[in-house]
Amino acid sequence: MESVSGVNNWKLTVRREAAGVTVLRAVTCDGRAALPEELWGLPVTALGDHALAPNAPAAPGEEVQVTCGPLPEEDGWDNRGLKELTLPRHLRRVGDYALLNCDGLERLRLWDDVKFWGGGALMNCRNLRAFHLTRTGEDQGESLAYFADELSRELDVTLVTAAGETARLLFPDFLEVYEENCPAHHFDYNIYGAGYPYHHCFRQKKLSFKDYDGLWKGYLAMEHEADAALRLAFWRVRYPVELSEPAEKAYLAHLRSQAAEAVDWLLAEKDMAGLSFLLERTAPSRDTLAAACQRAREAGAAEAVALLLEEQHRRFPAGMDKSFDL
Numbered sequence: 001m002e003s004v005s006g007v008n009n010w011k012l013t014v015r016r017e018a019a020g021v022t023v024l025r026a027v028t029c030d031g032r033a034a035l036p037e038e039l040w041g042l043p044v045t046a047l048g049d050h051a052l053a054p055n056a057p058a059a060p061g062e063e064v065q066v067t068c069g070p071l072p073e074e075d076g077w078d079n080r081g082l083k084e085l086t087l088p089r090h091l092r093r094v095g096d097y098a099l100l101n102c103d104g105l106e107r108l109r110l111w112d113d114v115k116f117w118g119g120g121a122l123m124n125c126r127n128l129r130a131f132h133l134t135r136t137g138e139d140q141g142e143s144l145a146y147f148a149d150e151l152s153r154e155l156d157v158t159l160v161t162a163a164g165e166t167a168r169l170l171f172p173d174f175l176e177v178y179e180e181n182c183p184a185h186h187f188d189y190n191i192y193g194a195g196y197p198y199h200h201c202f203r204q205k206k207l208s209f210k211d212y213d214g215l216w217k218g219y220l221a222m223e224h225e226a227d228a229a230l231r232l233a234f235w236r237v238r239y240p241v242e243l244s245e246p247a248e249k250a251y252l253a254h255l256r257s258q259a260a261e262a263v264d265w266l267l268a269e270k271d272m273a274g275l276s277f278l279l280e281r282t283a284p285s286r287d288t289l290a291a292a293c294q295r296a297r298e299a300g301a302a303e304a305v306a307l308l309l310e311e312q313h314r315r316f317p318a319g320m321d322k323s324f325d326l
Helices: 143-150 209-214 218-221 225-240 245-257 260-270 272-282 285-300 301-316
Strands: 002-005 010-016 021-028 032-036 044-047 062-067 084-085 107-111 131-135 155-160 166-171 174-179 186-192
Touching: 002 245, 044 062, 062 209, 131 143, 143 155, 166 225, 209 218, 218 225, 218 245, 225 245, 225 272, 245 272, 260 272, 260 285, 272 301, 285 301
Parallel strands: 002 062, 021 044, 032 084, 084 107, 107 131, 131 155
Antiparallel strands: 010 021, 010 062, 155 166, 174 186
16 A cells, blocks of 8 residues: 655545546545645545445545554544545545445535535534635635535635635524325425525526625514524624625624624623624614623633623723712
């Protein structure tokens, strides 16, 4: 088996082709790993069927070991422990069931240039919710539409445009259920959850920010998860790629109505930059700030306490409070 150095540890079975390298099988011992960008000077352009599926049968091809530091024992190689995966820059094709049963996978990073996703490529990736896509040109790829269609769970998507702008989008969850209708002797197909329109707001497999933002009013009118609505609105305002003024006002109105909950969420996340942004854009009430200060003190979050106290003193100077002793 040939050995090459890399940024992570991999055992690969590959096939060299004129246009690049196809990874037929890949297993790692790392919890966070990036597949090699190239091998032998050739770009990695494809993942074969069942390429990263745990316990997939061996495939005929060249065997390569990519090493990065000490290697574990033989039983330490198992893609079920893989939590974050970065796909190669020049990847264009992902085969059928390529990530089947990678149930520990939580985050997928890739360039938005994959042209083909095989059937069941993400099947049984039950914990996969976070996606980070980077565009290389003005044209949007079809990967995001594929993820939204394949996965009905909540998706947290970070999209970096070719111009370097960052958008963060939440696709709320929904549930598709077939329920037996005994008197009629058939099954009824029902959809539960307000997230269905978000997962299907693509036109010709391209996302329109305008269409995405246009779902907001209807989403709030339906039964929805309050924390999901808060995160959706906050991320859209904080990362306002193609955000219209009316949509921004609607999101900000919701954040102002949920200011206390938003502050608590950001305190729990220890997101001080986000908290500073929220305070600037929503101007929470004195009572909200005071309560948040108390919770931050109890949590020992000194930076948050300083930030909240500064906001209190800026907006509600002590001199404005009048008190009289009789």
